[in-house]
Amino acid sequence: MGAVMTTRQAAVAVDEDAQYLTFMLGGEMFAIGILGIKEIIEYGSLTVVPMMPAFVRGVINLRGAVVPVVDLSARFGRANSQITRRSCVIIIEASTEDGLPQDIGLLVDTVSAVQEIPAAQIEPPPSFGARIRADFISGMAKVEGKFVIVLEVDKVLSIDEMSSLAEAGQAPALDFDPR
Amino acid sequence: MSINLDQAQQTFIVEARELLQAMEQSLLQLENEPDDQDAIGAIFRAAHTIKGSAGLFGLAPIVGFTHIVEDVLDRLRDGDIAVDADLIALLLKCGDHMLELIDVVASRGEALTPAALQRGEALREALGVYHPLHATTADAVTAKAADGESAEVLWHISLRFGADVYRNGMDPLSFLRYLQTLGQMVQVDTLTDSIPALENFDPESCYLGFEIDLRSTASHATLNEVFDFVRDECEVQITAVDEAPINPASTGTELVTQAEPTHRSTAPQRVATASEAKPRDGNYVRVNADKLDELINLVGELVIASAGASLLARSCNHDPLHEATSTVSGLVEEILDGALHLRMIPIGDTFNRFRRVVRDVSQELGKDIDLLISGAETELDKTVVEKIGDPLMHLLRNAMDHGIESAEARRAAGKSSKGHLSLNAYHDSGSIVIEIADDGAGLNRERILEKAQERGLVASGAVLSDQEIYNLIFEAGFSTAEAVTNLSGRGVGMDVVKRNITLLRGTVDLDSRPGQGTVVRIRLPLTLAIINGFLVGIDQATYVIPLDMVQECIELDEPQRDSSREQGYLDLRGEVLPLVHLRDHFNHEGPAARRQNVVVVRYAEHKAGLVVDDLLGEFQTVIKPLGKLFGALRGISGSTILGSGAVALILDVPALLNQLVQMEARTAQAPQSPLVVAR
Numbered sequence: 001m002g003a004v005m006t007t008r009q010a011a012v013a014v015d016e017d018a019q020y021l022t023f024m025l026g027g028e029m030f031a032i033g034i035l036g037i038k039e040i041i042e043y044g045s046l047t048v049v050p051m052m053p054a055f056v057r058g059v060i061n062l063r064g065a066v067v068p069v070v071d072l073s074a075r076f077g078r079a080n081s082q083i084t085r086r087s088c089v090i091i092i093e094a095s096t097e098d099g100l101p102q103d104i105g106l107l108v109d110t111v112s113a114v115q116e117i118p119a120a121q122i123e124p125p126p127s128f129g130a131r132i133r134a135d136f137i138s139g140m141a142k143v144e145g146k147f148v149i150v151l152e153v154d155k156v157l158s159i160d161e162m163s164s165l166a167e168a169g170q171a172p173a174l175d176f177d178p179r
Numbered sequence: 180m181s182i183n184l185d186q187a188q189q190t191f192i193v194e195a196r197e198l199l200q201a202m203e204q205s206l207l208q209l210e211n212e213p214d215d216q217d218a219i220g221a222i223f224r225a226a227h228t229i230k231g232s233a234g235l236f237g238l239a240p241i242v243g244f245t246h247i248v249e250d251v252l253d254r255l256r257d258g259d260i261a262v263d264a265d266l267i268a269l270l271l272k273c274g275d276h277m278l279e280l281i282d283v284v285a286s287r288g289e290a291l292t293p294a295a296l297q298r299g300e301a302l303r304e305a306l307g308v309y310h311p312l313h314a315t316t317a318d319a320v321t322a323k324a325a326d327g328e329s330a331e332v333l334w335h336i337s338l339r340f341g342a343d344v345y346r347n348g349m350d351p352l353s354f355l356r357y358l359q360t361l362g363q364m365v366q367v368d369t370l371t372d373s374i375p376a377l378e379n380f381d382p383e384s385c386y387l388g389f390e391i392d393l394r395s396t397a398s399h400a401t402l403n404e405v406f407d408f409v410r411d412e413c414e415v416q417i418t419a420v421d422e423a424p425i426n427p428a429s430t431g432t433e434l435v436t437q438a439e440p441t442h443r444s445t446a447p448q449r450v451a452t453a454s455e456a457k458p459r460d461g462n463y464v465r466v467n468a469d470k471l472d473e474l475i476n477l478v479g480e481l482v483i484a485s486a487g488a489s490l491l492a493r494s495c496n497h498d499p500l501h502e503a504t505s506t507v508s509g510l511v512e513e514i515l516d517g518a519l520h521l522r523m524i525p526i527g528d529t530f531n532r533f534r535r536v537v538r539d540v541s542q543e544l545g546k547d548i549d550l551l552i553s554g555a556e557t558e559l560d561k562t563v564v565e566k567i568g569d570p571l572m573h574l575l576r577n578a579m580d581h582g583i584e585s586a587e588a589r590r591a592a593g594k595s596s597k598g599h600l601s602l603n604a605y606h607d608s609g610s611i612v613i614e615i616a617d618d619g620a621g622l623n624r625e626r627i628l629e630k631a632q633e634r635g636l637v638a639s640g641a642v643l644s645d646q647e648i649y650n651l652i653f654e655a656g657f658s659t660a661e662a663v664t665n666l667s668g669r670g671v672g673m674d675v676v677k678r679n680i681t682l683l684r685g686t687v688d689l690d691s692r693p694g695q696g697t698v699v700r701i702r703l704p705l706t707l708a709i710i711n712g713f714l715v716g717i718d719q720a721t722y723v724i725p726l727d728m729v730q731e732c733i734e735l736d737e738p739q740r741d742s743s744r745e746q747g748y749l750d751l752r753g754e755v756l757p758l759v760h761l762r763d764h765f766n767h768e769g770p771a772a773r774r775q776n777v778v779v780v781r782y783a784e785h786k787a788g789l790v791v792d793d794l795l796g797e798f799q800t801v802i803k804p805l806g807k808l809f810g811a812l813r814g815i816s817g818s819t820i821l822g823s824g825a826v827a828l829i830l831d832v833p834a835l836l837n838q839l840v841q842m843e844a845r846t847a848q849a850p851q852s853p854l855v856v857a858r
Contacts, residue, residue, distance in 0.1 A: 047826040048720060049805075050765030051812060059805070059818060059826050064480045066803045066818045066826055102806050159807050167811030 017119065020141070021090070022112040022148060025072055025081070029112065031141055031150045036092050038103065040111055043087035053165055054080060057107055060089065067091065069105035075156060076132050086110040094157040104157050117141045122150060188285065191232045193465075195281045198225040199274050200528070206267055206274070207534045213262035222270070223252040229277065231407060233285070234357040235349070240291065241280045242360060244299055248273045251309045260309050269305050271535070276302055333365065333420045334402060336391040341412030342384040349409055351387060357405055362395020392420070468561065471521055478511075478518040479709065479801035485511045486798075486822030512799070519560075519709065526604045526613070527555030529568050533575055537600060540579050547586060547597045548579055554604035559611050563683055563703055567613070570676040574615045574699050575600065577673070582619035582697050592694060594618065610685075610727070611705060616698040622649050622691040649689045653677040681833070684816075712800035712819070712829065715778060716793035718767045721827040723800050723819055724789070728832045730779040732794055740775060749777065749788055758788045759839060764814075782833045785840075789830075802829065813838050 020031040021040075046058040046069060055074035059066050069089055073081045081087065089105040096102055125137035130149060138152040155161075202225040205218040212218070226249045233241035248270070254260050276299055283289050291299070336358070340351050358364065370388035374380070395402070399417055406415045485508050492504040530552045541548035559567075583589075583598035590596050603614040624645060631637040631651045643651075653673045680687045685703040704710065712723035733751075735743065743749045749756045756779065762771060772792035779788050800819045805812070816831035 045825055047818075047828065049809065049812065049815070049828060050767070051814070052809070056808065061820050061824055061826050064483065064820065066805065066820070068806060068808050096807055102808070104808070163808050163810050166808070 017116045019114055020117050020150065021114050022143070023088070023090070023108045024110045024112060025108050026078060029143075029146065029148045030108075031117070031143075031148045032090075032092075032153050033150075034114060036094070036153055038091045038093055041089050041091065041105075043083060043089055043107065053162075056162070056166065060105060062091065062103070062105075065103065067103045067105050069107050070157065070162070071107045072156070073107075076136070081107055081109060084109065092153060092157060094159055095154065096159045102159060104159070106157070115143070117143060117148075117150075123147075188236050190465075191236060192281060192285050195229050195232065195285070196278065198229055199278050199281070200532075201225055203271065203274050203535055204531055206270055207538065209262055210264070210267045210538075216256075219252070219256050219262075223249070223256050226252055226277075227404075229281075231404070234360070234405065235353045236285070237353060237356045238285055239360050240284050241277065242357070244273075244280060244303070245277060247303055247306050248277070251306050254309065266309065269302070273302055273306070331362070331394050331396050334362075334393045334395060334399075335418045335420045336389070336393060336402065337414070337416040337418075338389040338391065338406075339370075339414040340385045340387055340409065342381075342386070343412055344385045344409060345383055347409075347412070351385060351389070354405060354409070355389070355391070358391065358393055358402075361397045361401065361405070362393050365392040365394050367391050466521075475518050475522065478515050481511055482515055482709075482799060482801055483820045483822065487824060488822075490822040515709070515799070519705075520558075522561045523558035523705075524561050524564055525556050525558050526564055526567075526611075527552075527557075529564055529571070530555050530602050530604070532568070533572065533602065536572060536575060537579065540576060541598075544579060545585070546579065546583055548583055549597055549599050551599060551601040552603075553601070557604035557606065557611060559604075559703065560705065563611075563685075566679065566683055567701070567703065570679045570701070571602075571613070571615065573673075573676050575602075578615060578617040578619065578697065578699075582617040582621075584620050588620070592620075607702070611703045613701040613703065614698055615701075616696060618696040621693040621695055621697055622652070622689075624648055624693070627651055646688070646690070649691050652689070653687065710800050710802060710829075712798045713778070714795035714798045714821075714827070715761075715776075715789070715791040716795055717762050717765065717791050718769060718772075720765075720767065721795065721821060721825065722761070722791070723798065723827050723829040724778060724780060724832065725829070726797060728780045728782055730781045730786070733777050733779065733788075735775040735777050735790060751779070751788070756786065756788045758790055759835070760790045762790070762792070764839075780832050780836075782836060785833075785836045787836055787839075800829065 019034040021034050021037060022029055022031045024030075041062070044060065046060050048058040049056060049068075053074075055071050057069045057071040057074075057080075059068050061067075071081050073079065087107065087109060088111045089107055090111070091103055091105050093101045094104045121142045122139040123142070125134060125139055127134060130137055130140075132149065136152055136156050137149055139150045141148045141150050202222050205221040205225070209215055209218040209222070226245055230242055230245040230249055233245065251260070251270075255262065255266075260266070276295075279295055280291070280299075283291055283295070338351075338354075344351060355364075355367065368390040370390065371386070373388065374386040393402075399419070402417050403415070406413060409415075485504070489501075489504045489508050492500045495501070534550055534552075537548055537550040578600055579598075583600065584592070586596040589598065599618045601614070601616045603616070605612055605614075627648050628637070628643070628651075631648070631654070636651060636654050637643065653676070677687055680701055680703070683703055685701055687699065687701045689697065689699050691697040711726040713726045713729045715722050715724060735749075739749065743758055744760075747758060749758055756777075758777065761767075775790055775792060776794050777788040777790055778794070779786065798819075798821070802817045803819055804817050805815070809815070814831055814835040815828050816834070817829045818826050819829060821827050
């Protein structure tokens with residue numbers, strides 16, 4: 001699990017033309033702001049945690065810390081990602097409601113590039129039609145003549161929402177009513 | 180300098196809290212043995228040190244209040260007033276107020292709330308009863324210098340600080356500031372004669388001297404005490420000035436003729452007590468708990484890494500390498516034990532805090548109750564000690580309120596009118612047991628059962644053992660007290676106690692004999708960070724079962740497997756053992772392994788067999804929490820990292836069994852008593 005790229009040093013806050021990491025998922029290109037990204041690692045061995053919703057792929061050992069990995073595709077309500085040679089885990093520092101940061105891995109198909117996208121080239125999200133929950137999208141960026149969906153990481157990786165989904169996922173098994 | 184002072188102030192706050200704790204202990208001891216001179220001395224020293232240090236930091240509210248307390252203590256020490264219950268109660272309250280002052284004024288830098296100020300005022304008044312009339316007992320010098328108690332005297336103080344005062348962490352200015360709290364400073368002359376030429380000037384040395392005229396009602400001894408902290412290295416002279424004649428301008432000469440005019444008038448034992456009050460714990464090093472945690476985290480990593488190395492070495496078939504890694508593993512284990520031991524602190528401090536609680540509560544209830552403490556030296560993880568305080572407090576209050584009867588009822592039952600409560604701690608097979616025992620009336624078996632049935636906790640036909648009935652009081656929403664007192668009886672307590680203990684991976688159970696009393700036993704793990712685990716494999720995944728819950732392992736052979744699958748239980752030497760197929764429970768796909776094993780686990784009175792594929796042996800497990808995302812996950816309490824670098828999940832056996840019991844109860848349409856399943 002060697003670090004493919006450490007982006008922390010590159011994380012310089014530029015107000016106007018922020019840097020984004022672009023990656024592929026199910027043939028579509030997405031982008032996330034670079035500031036929250038800690039590192040990108042190859043997909044390696046992963047331990048499945050039972051009784052969790054499909055989008056929680058499992059946990060990995062990141063130099064001694066146990067980090068959960070979220071399958072982004074499943075989080076969007078699609079099928080689980082197929083693991084390929086180029087599958088990567090993007091480690092992101094997510095914030096929780098109580099203010100304690102927690103690292104979360106994001107499983108994606110391939111990581112493309114870090115690039116600057118001028119704020120002027122980012123359009124507001126469409127209210128429908130992107131086939132992804134509207135609140136997950138922070139904007140549509142125009143890169144090389146194509147649209148790239150810029151994700152709202154705080155919403156996509158909202159620990160509070162995901163853990164309540166996990167709870168709801170467990171409930172049917174517990175409240176099983178045969179009548 | 181200011182940064183250093185901040186640090187010093189932190190130390191002061193920590194020390195002051197400890198001193199107040201010690202003072203409270205001594206006061207309680209004094210209550211039992213009113214003639215204990217050592218205890219009186221200890222109380223006085225505590226107050227005195229707090230006052231002195233608070234003065235250094237210019238914390239006038241603390242100094243002002245403590246000064247009054249100290250005066251009374253001084254009289255107590257001199258035998259002018261006698262120890263009685265009222266005085267002790269008053270002094271205990273004073274201790275509380277001082278603690279509040281320290282918390283509010285020193286730590287947060289805020290002013291006291293009006294309510295607290297009022298309390299302080301009331302205490303001052305109450306202390307005034309014990310207060311000496313200054314004229315009668317004040318020190319000789321004061322008496323000589325001034326006739327009336329309130330007469331102000333003009334003192335002349337010649338002060339020459341030693342060169343090392345800064346290096347010793349003292350700030351001359353703070354002494355002047357403190358002097359200002361004692362009276363009105365008429366004149367201060369700073370003497371700069373000894374400042375050397377610039378090339379010889381050491382910025383860390385102090386070259387200053389002061390000549391101070393102070394108009395104050397304070398006695399010579401009080402002024403003298405101000406300089407207790409720097410006496411060793413400074414020259415201090417305090418003289419009473421006859422107002423009119425002496426000309427304060429002649430300061431320069433006084434330096435030369437500094438003989439010993441009034442120094443002798445300082446009571447010698449006063450100096451002695453001041454030096455005693457300096458910290459006695461030279462053998463201890465104060466370490467920030469965060470640093471310790473960091474160290475223990477690292478040691479945890481080391482354990483994992485060394486397990487990985489041994490694993491590799493074993494696969495290499497290289498004997499010397501194998502030997503070397505096993506030596507390393509042995510050492511690492513020792514380091515681990517040592518590091519964990521650093522976090523262990525005796526439970527005694529927590530126990531001793533309850534003396535005060537018992538005293539206060541028993542007075543409030545009008546019962547005479549004695550607290551016996553044993554096993555105070557038993558050591559526990561710091562976090563556990565911190566978190567066990569509240570549950571213990573609740574159990575004690577409960578025992579005092581409901582357990583121990585009133586004196587009349589006790590006499591009627593043929594018992595001594597004094598109730599006994601005991602707190603005991605001891606090691607028992609890898610865990611710590613804390614026992615809270617009372618010799619009260621015991622629990623009322625019938626009433627508990629009735630209540631439980633009324634609340635629907637137990638089905639009406641269920642047959643329960645006495646033990647099970649008693650433990651019902653730990654269920655949520657259960658209280659049998661007919662009258663709700665302000666201490667307990669609201670029925671929110673016992674289930675919270677149980678939950679808090681469970682959070683510490685501990686268990687609680689209760690035993691009671693009618694008329695003879697109740698014993699509550701809390702069983703806690705020695706440490707929270709590391710457990711002995713038993714590794715089992717299902718498919719490619721590895722799970723850890725806490726070793727102390729594993730009873731035995733058996734192989735599940737082919738015929739047994741089929742029958743047990745249908746029945747859901749196994750015949751274990753004539754006993755029914757319900758089985759849990761972890762493979763199905765955790766939704767592992769793929770066909771079952773050819774060989775399967777059963778791990779028999781036991782938690783409290785529940786016993787079950789967990790069906791797994793492989794048994795992989797024991798493993799020192801460093802617990803890594805799974806984080807908030809998995810907060811809702813039941814049956815798994817955490818994770819750990821194996822020698823191979825893979826993550827293994829730790830089973831939470833009690834939660835797992837409970838979950839199964841609940842599922843079963845729901846599937847079987849008419850819920851039987853949920854408590855008597857899977858025994």
